[in-house]
Amino acid sequence: MDKGVKGWKRDGFVKEKGDTAVVKQLTGALGVSESLANLMAQRNISSAQDATAFFNPSLDYLHDPFLNEDMNIAVDRISTAIKKNERNSCLW
DSSP states (O other), rough: OOSTTTTOGGGGGGGOOHHHHHHHHHHHHHHHHHHHHHHHHHTTSSSHHHHHHHHOOGGGGSGGGGGGGGGHHHHHHHHHHHHHHOOOOOOO
């Protein structure tokens, strides 16, 4: 049996092929290799527009960090640490 790297099973890294229609569409639309188009399809990138957004990210696509639970508490704590010139603050 092929154990791969240091005993890790190689089959744990192999993903199913992406949708062949999507791979073909991406290959034609973007002029990329079938391998790259397959990787994109595996990551649910199914159009040239999706690919452009993935490879040229914009801050417009980020979600509002204040939607995370207790973000306001973290921000207050960081602000306090900065004001008090604390050097060893850790948040989790």
